[in-house]
Structure formats: structure tokens, C-alpha cells
Amino acid sequence: xxxxxxxxxxxxxxxxxxxxxxxxxxxxxxxxxxxxxxxxxxxxxxxxxxxxxxxxxxxxxxxxxxxxxxxxxxxxxxxxxxxxxxxxxxxxxxxxxxxxxxxxxxxxxxxxxxxxxxxxxxxxxxxxxxxxxxxxxxxxxxxxxxxxxxxxxxxxxxxxxxxxxxxxxxxxxxxxxxxxxxxxxxxxxxxxxxxxxxxxxxxxxxxxxxxxxxxxxxxxxxxxxxxxxxxxxxxxxxxxxxxxxxxxxxxxxxxxxxxxxxxxxxxxxxxxxxxxxxxxxxxxxxxxxxxxxxxxxxxxxxxxxxxxxxxxxxxxxxxxxxxxxxxxxxxxxxxxxxxxxxxxxxxxxxxxxxxxxxxxxxxxxxxxxxxxxxxxxxxxxxxxxxxxxxxxxxxxxxxxxxxxxxxxxxxxxxxxxxxxxxxxxxxxxxxxxxxxxxxxxxxxxxxxxxxxxxxxxxxxxxxxxxxxxxxxxxxxxxxxxxxxxxxxxxxxxxxxxxxxxxxxxxxxxxxxxxxxxxxxxxxxxxxxxxxxxxxxxxxxxxxxxxxxxxxxxxxxxxxxxxxxxxxxxxxxxxxxxxxxxxxxxxxxxxxxxxxxxxxxxxxxxxxxxxxxxxxxxxxxxxxxxxxxxxxxxxxxxxxxxxxxxxxxxxxxxxxx
Amino acid sequence: xxxxxxxxxxxxxxxxxxxxxxxxxxxxxxxxxxxxxxxxxxxxxxxxxxxxxxxxxxxxxxxxxxxxxxxxxxxxxxxxxxxxxxxxxxxxxxxxxxxxxxxxxxxxxxxxxxxxxxxxxxxxxxxxxxxxxxxxx
Numbered sequence: 001x002x003x004x005x006x007x008x009x010x011x012x013x014x015x016x017x018x019x020x021x022x023x024x025x026x027x028x029x030x031x032x033x034x035x036x037x038x039x040x041x042x043x044x045x046x047x048x049x050x051x052x053x054x055x056x057x058x059x060x061x062x063x064x065x066x067x068x069x070x071x072x073x074x075x076x077x078x079x080x081x082x083x084x085x086x087x088x089x090x091x092x093x094x095x096x097x098x099x100x101x102x103x104x105x106x107x108x109x110x111x112x113x114x115x116x117x118x119x120x121x122x123x124x125x126x127x128x129x130x131x132x133x134x135x136x137x138x139x140x141x142x143x144x145x146x147x148x149x150x151x152x153x154x155x156x157x158x159x160x161x162x163x164x165x166x167x168x169x170x171x172x173x174x175x176x177x178x179x180x181x182x183x184x185x186x187x188x189x190x191x192x193x194x195x196x197x198x199x200x201x202x203x204x205x206x207x208x209x210x211x212x213x214x215x216x217x218x219x220x221x222x223x224x225x226x227x228x229x230x231x232x233x234x235x236x237x238x239x240x241x242x243x244x245x246x247x248x249x250x251x252x253x254x255x256x257x258x259x260x261x262x263x264x265x266x267x268x269x270x271x272x273x274x275x276x277x278x279x280x281x282x283x284x285x286x287x288x289x290x291x292x293x294x295x296x297x298x299x300x301x302x303x304x305x306x307x308x309x310x311x312x313x314x315x316x317x318x319x320x321x322x323x324x325x326x327x328x329x330x331x332x333x334x335x336x337x338x339x340x341x342x343x344x345x346x347x348x349x350x351x352x353x354x355x356x357x358x359x360x361x362x363x364x365x366x367x368x369x370x371x372x373x374x375x376x377x378x379x380x381x382x383x384x385x386x387x388x389x390x391x392x393x394x395x396x397x398x399x400x401x402x403x404x405x406x407x408x409x410x411x412x413x414x415x416x417x418x419x420x421x422x423x424x425x426x427x428x429x430x431x432x433x434x435x436x437x438x439x440x441x442x443x444x445x446x447x448x449x450x451x452x453x454x455x456x457x458x459x460x461x462x463x464x465x466x467x468x469x470x471x472x473x474x475x476x477x478x479x480x481x482x483x484x485x486x487x488x489x490x491x492x493x494x495x496x497x498x499x500x501x502x503x504x505x506x507x508x509x510x511x512x513x514x515x516x517x518x519x520x521x522x523x524x525x526x527x528x529x530x531x532x533x534x535x536x537x538x539x540x541x542x543x544x545x546x547x548x549x550x551x552x553x554x555x556x557x558x559x560x561x562x563x564x565x566x567x568x569x570x571x572x573x574x575x576x577x578x579x580x581x582x583x584x585x586x587x588x589x590x591x592x593x594x595x596x597x598x599x600x601x602x603x604x605x606x607x608x609x610x611x612x613x614x615x616x617x618x619x620x621x622x623x624x625x626x627x628x629x630x631x632x633x634x635x636x637x638x639x640x641x642x643x644x645x646x647x648x649x650x651x652x653x654x655x656x
Numbered sequence: 657x658x659x660x661x662x663x664x665x666x667x668x669x670x671x672x673x674x675x676x677x678x679x680x681x682x683x684x685x686x687x688x689x690x691x692x693x694x695x696x697x698x699x700x701x702x703x704x705x706x707x708x709x710x711x712x713x714x715x716x717x718x719x720x721x722x723x724x725x726x727x728x729x730x731x732x733x734x735x736x737x738x739x740x741x742x743x744x745x746x747x748x749x750x751x752x753x754x755x756x757x758x759x760x761x762x763x764x765x766x767x768x769x770x771x772x773x774x775x776x777x778x779x780x781x782x783x784x785x786x787x788x789x790x791x792x793x
Contacts, residue, residue, distance in 0.1 A: 181696045184740025186760065207754060296759065319768040323757045646775055647753065 017105030018064045020097055021057040022586050025523040026152045026197035028261040029094050030054050030087050031219075032240045034517045035500055037089045042080035047138070047166050047219050048145045049193075050077050053087035053099040055148030060102055062147035063109070068160060070110065071119045073142040078103075078110045089496055092489060094520040096387055119143075126183060130165045130214070133175045138166040138220070146215075151200040152193030155209040162212060168220040170292055170300055170330040176216055177298035177328075186213035189328045191237055191263035195270050201527055201585040203595035207323045218263070221330055226251050231336045232289055237265040237329060244334070245515050253336035256281040260517045265291075265329040271614075272621030272628070274576055276373040276409070276513065279364050279568040281337055284625040285312050288334050291622060293327035301327075303622075312624040318606050318636055318644060322619040329622070340413045343370070345509035346420050347428035348408040349462045354544060356406040357566060357575075359423065361537050363410065364572025368419050371411035371513050377404060378562035378580070383518040385440050386488050386497075388525065393444030401452040402461050406563075411513050426467035432475065434507040439478025441488050451477060527585035529594050530564055530578040531601050533613040536632055537568070537575050542610060549604050550579035557593040559583055574629055578614075599648060606644060609635025659790040660746060661694065661704050661720055670718045672783045679713025682779040687711050690777075691731035693724045696738040698792040707731060708780070733773065734764035739792065745781065746788045752781055 012020075030053040033039040042051045049055030056077070062068045087099040121142050123131075130139035140146075146160045154162065163185075167173045173189075180187045188210040190196075199208050223236035224243060228251045235244055242260035256277050258267045267273050268291070272284035281287075290304045303311050314320065350356040356374045363372055377398045385391035398404040407428065410420050421427060436443060446452050451473065458464040465474055482501035486494045505511040512518055522528050531550070535543055547563060554561025564578035581597060583590040605611045610632055620628045636644065658665050677683055689709040697704055707726045709717040717729065724736070741760040744750040753774050755761040763770040 181738055182701055184696055184698065184738055184743070186740065207757065211750070315767055317768045319771050321757055322759060323754070324759050326759055643772060647771055 011108065012101050012105050014060070014064070014105050014109050017060050017102045020099075021060045021102050023095070023097060023525040024054065024057040024099075025095065025525070025527055025585065026054055026058070026193060026200075027094060027520045027523045028054060028152075028192045028194050028197075029517075029520050030090050030099070031192070032242050032261065034242050034260055034515070035090055035093060036503075037496070038084075038086050039090075040087055041082070041084065046080060047217070048140065048148070048164060049152070049217070050145045050148035051080055053091065053103065054152075056081070056106055057099055057102050058150055058152070059144060059148045060106055060109075062150055063106075063144075067150075067156075068143045068147040069119055070113055070117065071121050071142055071144045073121070073140070074110055074144045075118065077144060078107045081107070083107075089493060092493055093386075093497070093500070094517075095524045097525065098490075126185065127163060129179050129183070130163055130176065133179065134165055134167050134172055138168070140164050149190070149193075149215060149217075152197050153188060153190045153210060153215055155200070155205050155211070158211060162210070163214045164217055165214055166217045166220050170221075170294060173216060173218075173221075173294045173328055173330050174298040174300050176214065177294060177296065180214050181297065186210060187216055188213070188324060189216045189218055189237075189266070191218050191266035192240065192261050194259070194261055195266075198527065198529060201591045201594070202529060202598055204598060216328065218266075218328075218330070223331060226253070226336070228253065230289075231338070232333050233336055235264045235332050235334055237263060237331065239264050241267065242515060242517065248336050249339070249514075251336075252339050254339050254514055255334060255336055256287055257514060257516060259519050260515055261520065264334060265332050266325075268332055268334075268621045269325045269327075269329050269619060270621055271617050272623075272625070274567075274578075274617075276371040276565065276567045277337075277411075278576070279372050279570075279572065280367075280370050281335070282625070283569050284621055284623055284628055286335070286625060287621075288332050290333040291329050292331040293329050293622075295327050311622065313627045314620055314623040316627075316631060316633070318616065318633065318640065319647060321615055321647070325619045327622070337370075342414040343411060343510050344414065344417055345430050345433065345513070346410045346412065346417050347433065347509075348410070348420065348424045349402075349404050349426075349428060349466060350406045350408070351403040351462065353406055353547070353563070354540070356408050357544065358540065359408050360566060361540075361568060361572050361575065362423075363408070363420065364537075364568025364575070366419075367571065368416045369410040369412040371409070372568055373409050374563075374566040375407050375409050376563040376565065377406065379564055380404075380407065382521050382524075383512075384437050385444070385521070386485060390440055390444045390488065391521070391524075393447055394440060397443060397447050397452060401447075401456040402465060403456075404462060409509075409513070411510050426463060428466055430509055432466075432471070433509050435475050435478050435480040437507045438480030438482060438485050438501060439475075441485060442478045442480075446477065449477075522580065522582070526582055528580045528582045529598060530580045531598055531614050532564070532576070532578040533605060533611050533617060534569055534574045534576045534629060535612075536610040537572060539610070542608070543575065543577075546605065546608055546611065547577060547579065549608070550601055553597050553601055553604075554579075554581055557597060559590060559593055559597065570625060570629060603641065603644060606633075606636045607641060609633055658787050660742070660788050660792075661697070661706065663720070665788060666706070666718055666720050668787045669784055670715060672787055673715045673718070673780060677713075677779045677783060683710060683713035684776040685713040686773070686776040687713075688733065688773060689717075689729065689731040690773075691726055691734045692742070693734060693736040694739055694742050695724070695736065696740070698739065710780075732765070733770055735761050735770070736764070737761040743791050746785050746791075748785055752777070 091097045143160045146162045218237035221236035221238040225234040241257040381391045381395035486497040560582040564580040566577045693705045703724045707719045
């Protein structure tokens with residue numbers, strides 16, 4: 001076994017570091033403490049992305065490409081990293097990458113660089129003005145810092161003609177905007193940057209990014225207060241969903257949460273928080289009591305200001321696209337929801353989508369459950385498996401032996417659990433899910449086993465495994481334990497992961513649903529693009545044909561694809577669906593195909609009608625769901641289809 | 657050199673549109689009016705506007721004013737944005753459509769209708785790009 005120290009100082013070439021860095025997907029999980037391992041001290045202290053593991057990885061790529069030359073600031077960036085190894089633990093959990101090796105290679109690069117060659121970056125009038133607002137330390141025009149924001153708000157092909165500024169309160173945001181306007185400089189806010197990261201390798205990058213100007217990094221707006229009496233929380237724009245959920249849980253409350261790394265305020269703005277808890281907890285403006293916003297003139301407003309014009313409505317129709325937020329939300333007072341003592345997970349396995357969908361919508365309309373979703377086999381495999389290879393084998397076993405293609409996942413209290421169990425023949429419970437998490441490595445090795453062959457010959461393998469005597473055999477075969485699952489990690493991290501997997505929450509499906517630390521595993525060294533949207537559920541065939549359209553596109557363009565999830569909204573009258581395409585973001589050819597899927601699937605969805613596509617969702621989260629989802633969108637006409645194409649041509653230009 | 661929003665800009669713009677653009681072919685016989693409000697004009701951070709009216713694709717009015725309203729005529733559409741955004745559009749760095757979708761230019765009224773207008777107005781924008789080559793710093 002290699003010791004911690006030996007691994008930590010292991011030397012790799014700059015070229016190898018670039019190869020590791022290229023696999024990074026800007027998931028942002030290194031910016032908050034989701035494993036109780038601590039969080040990067042340099043990032044926490046300095047704030048700018050270049051000081052975080054994620055930013056260092058991007059910086060290494062940008063230095064390698066020659067887009068940025070070493071500046072004196074780079075010395076400070078590398079010196080701020082003590083090679084403490086926290087980033088390796090966090091990143092390895094989700095992506096199996098080792099960012100510390102990249103940080104070490106960057107240190108070596110700087111050590112060997114001719115000291116006279118470091119560029120000195122001078123302060124200009126704009127920077128001086130920004131520093132007067134936020135303080136010397138929190139505004140920069142340093143190219144090395146700017147370059148680290150590539151792919152998470154900045155495109156990869158522009159000059160580094162930007163400023164990064166980190167305000168600490170709403171008033172400073174307001175002043176920055178007024179200053180930007182006075183100087184006619186464009187600006188864009190940034191929180192986690194994860195939504196842009198997903199778009200960055202595609203044709204959407206141009207429309208969603210900032211072409212020049214001021215990036216307002218909202219990380220320092222870190223107010224977080226729980227108000228147990230009113231079941232609300234005041235959340236600053238720098239707070240992630242995980243951090244909110246953690247504080248809420250201390251008060252036996254729960255927030256409607258998207259992915260762990262999503263920032264609460266920006267997630268509200270961007271999509272209105274798409275979550276499997278949405279049927280019960282709400283969507284769009286249901287999520288908050290109040291918002292503090294700064295508009296593009298720098299005026300500070302609150303939604304609760306009774307004199308202001310209705311801030312909850314938005315124009316309907318397919319042309320109502322918005323590529324940037326209308327306002328910067330600097331603070332939100334969000335709703336929290338009670339956690340019940342008797343909450344549990346019930347998973348209902350299916351071999352076909354129609355039956356799974358039918359059950360989901362029935363439960364949604366009856367108001368059963370707190371969290372409701374159809375999850376695909378691919379989702380389960382990605383989430384539960386500690387490594388990419390195990391996820392592939394896990395998927396294979398489910399598909400070829402168990403015929404386990406979908407599960408309806410229900411988080412509910414005991415009353416609702418009984419309702420679900422009465423509706424179906426068999427379920428998967430918390431205990432078996434725990435075994436699947438801790439026994440995932442063994443489960444994946446069963447693919448050539450006699451046990452699986454026998455099971456696959458059963459008329460209904462799902463029944464045999466989940467309701468029959470085979471279940472005990474399976475649990476035994478899995479040999480689930482924190483020790484066994486930790487063995488798949490690098491030698492020096494095994495002890496750490498043994499402790500991680502020993503924690504009850506790591507196998508508690510209710511906790512995992514609420515804290516959502518596992519979905520980032522979909523970004524394991526590759527990207528995914530998840531188009532979809534919300535469709536009316538009044539016509540089952542219409543809905544399923546819509547999903548089939550995404551599947552056909554994946555086949556046609558030869559991209560790995562799978563349904564992600566379906567979750568009901570508005571008492572089951574709508575259901576949100578994400579269809580995922582997995583691809584290598586460093587391969588330009590597949591990026592082009594993904595772009596085509598994004599554009600074509602949106603056009604086809606609009607032609608089909610009764611759907612609000614993900615692009616129509618963008619930046620509508622602060623409005624009432626009644627204004628966003630209704631009136632039901634009719635399928636667009638030929639003339640409108642032409643207009644849509646022209647519109648996209650305008651937005652995407654020759655890149656389309 | 658013709659400076660954006662100057663009297664000369666209006667005069668040359670009018671002449672260019674009338675002489676070079678075909679009302680049917682280039683301007684699709686469009687009948688509409690547009691108020692373009694330009695905010696944060698340097699060096700004194702003032703606001704100006706231009707009013708443009710077309711009837712059957714023929715230019716009827718092209719007027720520049722100070723302030724953010726034009727009292728004599730009520731435009732069908734109002735597009736509002738800062739000087740830098742208009743400059744980017746007229747320099748060809750950003751299309752009118754993307755400026756609207758990025759909320760750099762705010763449309764008063766239906767975005768659907770405004771976006772439908774963009775195509776027929778393309779000729780006008782191209783004309784203004786051709787003649788405008790001086791901006792405030």
C-alpha cells in the first residue's frame with residue numbers, strides 16, 4: 001500500500017496534468033464540504049476560482065494552450081495551495097480524478113519558470129473603480145484568474161478581456177452594475193457556473209456566456225439563516241443547496257433542493273429548482289417567500305415591495321427565450337418543509353417505461369409521496385456505483401439479467417408507503433438499497449455468474465429477485481460493507497472512504513434524495529447534456545412519443561443516451577423529463593452532434609406541442625408556475641417553425 | 657465620419673435607406689414604428705432616442721431626440737439598451753437578436769412580435785452599420 005504522503009507528492013509531468021485537467025467537468029463539488037473532509041482552504045480564503053481545485057485544473061489547460069501567459073499572480077495562486085489533499089477526496093468520490101496531482105504539476109511549472117518572464121498586470125481605471133466598491137483584494141483583471149473561469153461562464157475562444165469582481169453584499173452588486181453601465185461594460189453574474197458548464201462544449205456557449213466585460217462572482221454573499229418558526233431560510237447567492245439543506249436538517253426541516261453544488265439563488269432564477277420533490281413542495285415561485293434582486297440599472301428591489309409591478313408573470317410562447325437572467329438575485333427567503341419521523345423510500349421496479357410512467361402519474365395526481373420520480377436504470381447505475389466501470393457493469397447486469405430498466409422512486413411517510421405497496425406486486429426497500437450501495441462492486445461482478453444466469457431464466461426476474469427467495473441470495477452475494485466498497489478507490493484513499501461509507505447517511509436513500517450528492521457522478525470525466533422539459537400529462541402516448549423522439553435522436557447521431565428521470569409537477573398535471581446524452585467534451589465531433597441534438601430536439605418538441613422545453617425554462621424560475629406552464633403550448637405551425645429556425649440562426653449564427 | 661445619434665447620422669441614414677433599400681425586397685413591405693432608447697451615453701451619461709417609422713417598407717420618419725421618450729409619435733415597439741450595446745450591434749459584434757435574448761436590449765411589448773420584426777429590419781440595421789463609424793469613448 002502506498003502512503004498518503006507518497007501519493008500526495010507524486011510527481012507527474014505538466015503534460016499528464018493537462019490530461020487529467022481535461023477530464024474535469026466543472027461540477028463544482030470541491031467548493032463545499034459534502035464529505036465532512038473540510039474544504040479547500042485556499043479557495044475559501046481567496047474566493048476567485050483560480051484558487052479552487054476546479055479553477056486550477058482549468059488554469060493548467062489554459063496555460064498549456066497558450067491562451068494565458070504566467071503572471072505574477074500565478075505565483076500567489078500556487079503558493080496558496082498546501083497540497084493538503086482535501087480536493088482529492090472530494091473529487092475522487094464523484095469523478096475519480098486527482099486534482100492534487102494537477103496542483104503539484106502547476107507548482108513545479110511555476111518553480112521552473114523563468115522569474116523574469118512572469119507578466120506584471122497593471123491596474124486600469126475600470127479595475128480601480130471596481131476596487132473602490134469591493135476593496136483591493138476582491139476585484140481583478142489578472143489573466144490567470146480570468147482564465148480559470150473558462151467553461152464555467154466564459155467561452156474558450158475569446159480574448160481575456162474581462163474583470164472578475166466579488167461583492168460581499170447586495171449594495172456592492174448594485175454599485176458594480178451602476179459602474180458597469182456608466183462605463184458601458186457588459187456584465188454577467190456567476191454562482192456555481194454548473195449550468196453553463198453543461199452548455200459550454202455545445203452551440204449554446206455563445207448565447208449563454210459573457211463575450212467581454214465584468215463577471216460578478218457571487219460566492220461571498222454567504223448569508224444563511226434558518227427561521228424554524230416560519231419554516232423559512234434566508235439564503236445569500238453564494239450558498240449551495242447542500243449547505244442550505246444541512247442547516248435546514250439541523251432544524252428537522254428540508255429545502256426543495258436541486259443538485260448539491262447548485263447555488264440556491266441562481267437555481268431559483270435559472271430553472272425554478274427542478275427536483276423530484278416538486279410535486280409536493282412546488283416549482284418556480286412556489287419556492288420562495290421573497291427575493292432581493294438587483295436589476296440591470298442597479299436598482300435594488302424586493303418581491304415583497306407592495307408598490308412594484310407584478311414580478312411573477314412572464315410572456316408565454318416559444319419565442320420567450322432568455323439567455324441571461326433579467327435580475328441578479330442576491331438573497332432569497334426560501335420555504336422549508338417539515339421532515340416526518342416515519343419517512344422511508346419505496347422503489348418500484350419496472351421492465352418497461354409505460355407502466356412506470358403510469359404509476360408515477362397516478363401517484364402524482366393522488367398526491368402520494370414527498371419525492372416522486374421515474375429513474376432510469378442508467379441513473380441508478382451512475383448514482384450507486386463508486387467508479388465508472390462499476391456503473392457500466394451495474395447497468396449491464398440490470399439490463400440483461402434482471403430486466404430492471406426503470407424504478408419509480410417514492411419518498412413517503414408510512415401511510416403513503418402502504419398505498420404504494422397496495423398498488424404494486426413488489427418493491428425495493430431501504431435495506432436492499434443499502435446493500436446495493438455497499439455491495440455495488442460485487443453486484444457488478446455478477447455479470448457472468450451462474451446466479452444471474454439462473455435468475456434471467458425466470459419468467460419475471462424482478463419478481464424473483466425482489467419478492468421471492470432469491471433476494472436473500474442476492475444480499476448474501478453482495479457482501480455489502482463499507483470496507484468492501486472502499487477497496488475500489490485508490491490505495492491511499494481507502495481508509496477515508498471506508499469512514500465515509502460507514503456514515504448512515506451515505507446509504508440512507510431519503511438523505512441522498514434530499515442532499516443529492518450522487519448525481520454529479522454523471523459528470524465522471526465526461527459531460528452530459530440533459531435536454532427535456534415539462535410536458536402536459538393528459539395524453540400518455542403523446543408523452544411517451546416525446547421521450548421516444550429523444551431516444552431516436554441519440555441512436556441516429558450515435559451518442560450514448562438514456563432517459564434520466566421523470567417527475568410530476570403541479571399535482572401530476574405536468575411531468576418534467578430529462579433525457580441525457582453522455583459524451584466526451586474534448587471530442588469536437590461529438591460536441592457538434594450534441595449541439596445538433598439540442599437544437600433539433602427543441603424544434604421537434606415545439607412542433608409536438610404541450611411542452612415547455614428546457615430552453616423555454618431558462619431564467620423563468622422567479623415567475624409563478626401558473627404563468628410559465630400555462631396556457632398549454634400548442635404545437636407550433638410551419639410559419640412559426642421557420643421563425644424559430646431564424647431565431648436560432650440569429651442566436652447561434654454560423655455555428656448552427 | 658458619421659457619429660452615432662448625430663444629426664448627420666440621421667440625414668445620411670435616411671438617404672441610405674431610401675436610396676439603397678428596396679421597400680419590397682429588402683424591407684418586406686413592412687409597416688411599423690420603432691423607438692430606440694439609448695441610455696448611458698458618454699461622457700455625461702445622458703439618454704437619447706431615435707424614432708424610425710416605415711410604411712409599406714418605405715421610410716417615413718427617422719428622427720433623433722434627447723431623453724427617453726418621443727412625445728410627437730407613439731411607436732409600436734420600444735427597444736431600450738445602453739450605449740455600449742447599441743455600439744456592439746452597429747459595429748457588428750453582436751446581432752440585434754442576441755442582444756434581445758441576452759436582455760441587453762429590452763423590448764417593450766411582445767417579444768414574439770419584436771423578434772418577428774428583426775428579419776425585415778435587418779436591412780435597416782445593415783444600413784446603419786454601413787454609415788456609422790464614430791462613437792463616444
